[in-house]
Amino acid sequence: MICDHFDAGRCRSCSWLGTPYDAQLVAKQRQVEDLLRGHRVAWDAPVASPQLGFRNKAKMVVHGTVAEPTLGILNPAGAGIDLRDCPLHTAGIRTALPVLAAFVTRAALTPYDVPSRSGELKHLLVTESPDGELMVRFVLRSQEPVARIRKHLPWLQAELPEVVVASVNLQPEHKAVLEGEREIPLSRQETLTMRLTGLALHLRPQSFFQTNTPMAAELYRLGREWVAAVSPRSVWDLYSGVGGFALAIAGTGADVTGIEISREAVASATLSSMEMGSMEMGSMEMGSMEMGPTETGAAGQGAVRFEAGDATAYAVGSTAPPDLVVVNPPRRGIGPELAGWLESSGVGHVLYSSCNAQTLAKDLDAMPSLRAVRGRLLDMFPNTAHYEVLTLLERA
Known part of the structure; x- marks a missing residue:
């Protein structure tokens, strides 16, 4: 990729711009594999991003x-x-x-x-x-x-x-x-509609959304695919944001509860869920599967609800765990309290989406009963050292 600002030294935000893109992917994959070497993850090939025009x-x-x-x-x-x-x-x-x-x-x-x-x-x-x-x-x-x-x-x-x-x-x-x-x-x-992978996600001004639209679409598609393979009946989406994972996973038939600290994001997710729930069965497609109502729990479609609150407090204060938990935390990771709860909870599977493999590795070390059986790197931030990693954990 050619950038006059980078070549002139005016902007160095894309610190890896001088590295060929194939080499960038190899270096990122090597780094995440090294950080998670003790967990014997079965890695799928990394998902490449466009180098130009991807930032929304x-x-x-x-x-x-x-x-x-x-x-x-x-x-x-x-x-x-x-x-x-x-x-x-x-x-x-x-x-x-x-x-x-x-x-x-x-x-x-x-x-x-x-x-x-x-x-x-x-x-x-x-x-x-x-x-x-x-x-x-x-x-x-x-x-x-x-x-x-x-x-x-x-x-x-x-x-x-x-x-x-x-x-x-x-x-x-x-x-x-x-x-x-x-x-x-x-x-x-007051909301911008982000349509991707069969979802119509409402984005309010102060809501977070992944800045790389193609990678966000692939992240939600993979999450839905991996969750469908283990067929949970109940799912919690902790750090649910504007509802991307929750609404995608509802298409597998699971009942999903999304927990998010930002009330703006909860309002966005709830609006998206309500709109999807008003559509006719089969009016939306998610990959090879169809999505119908999200609130009514029609055949093949789980019910979805969103709640504003702290993810860790919600989990620790619960009386019964779900079959599967999705976590998509900020760079600091989920932390020892939530990791400890997941370790002792009896939850069968965890889908962990991380933008920081160092904190991911630390969190996985705190959950030895949950082994990482599958992983994939998505190049959410090309031309930099950053990326997103999706891992599926299964109770041993």
Whole structure:
């Protein structure tokens, strides 16, 4: 892959860009196998990602001036480096960013300056759905520019009709935090629909979604396939996010409970589940299988419910375990308390999706009764040292 920003030394975020892609996959597979060597995992071939145009979310630092804003990153001196043509982003995002830069000028949004702690607009967050629709979020220091954004929003939507969700996020603190807690909707539509692998997942502004759409689709497809092979009747999806694993696995006939700390994500997942439950049987396809209602528990389709709460507290406080547990934790892993509960719970299978094989290995060491019988690396983050690993654990 050729990137002028990388070659010129302006951006080194893709730290492995100088390594041939086949060699990247080999190195990642070798690393995860070394970390999990003591668990004798049967590895499937790694899943390769496109190197270009795969990133469905742009997290752009806004700098410069109202007349000449930069959208990208900051250099070590705190000056803006414009990356609106970054080849990692989807085509729709690359088309949108110059228009958004013009909108900054039109709405007189003063870029935030880190050294002087002045200005208003800190970040532009843009997400593109597989359908080509866009969610645009303006991260501001205060509400002062909101009226101007509302005034000029019709211009933006005329120039970019793909923008179906727009909002303001308030992040008043001077620290390295991408966004704040408060979100101000600007558009009538408040969710972006991510359609992949037969699922229609609603994404609210503060909900997390995998940034690599092709790899996310494959992750949910594999999860469903592996769970179907062991035929559980009941499943918990801990760290369920916007419901990707839960809604995919419901197609196997299992009853699924999703637990997620983010109420925004729970609202997204519940809306997706309700919409899928209103569809006719067979109206959606998941690979070679069909998906019908998710809430009604029609033939061949499990019931799904989502609940806001802490994953570990939910498991530890339960009276009876399910047949299978899905865990998809942040980089820190599931931790000793949840690992200890899983070890002693009697759960027959665990599907563990990890973005950090080091914490995965630590968690597996804490669950010796659950052996990893299958694993696959998905290159969720090409051109970097990061990846996603899916493992299926079975009680010995």
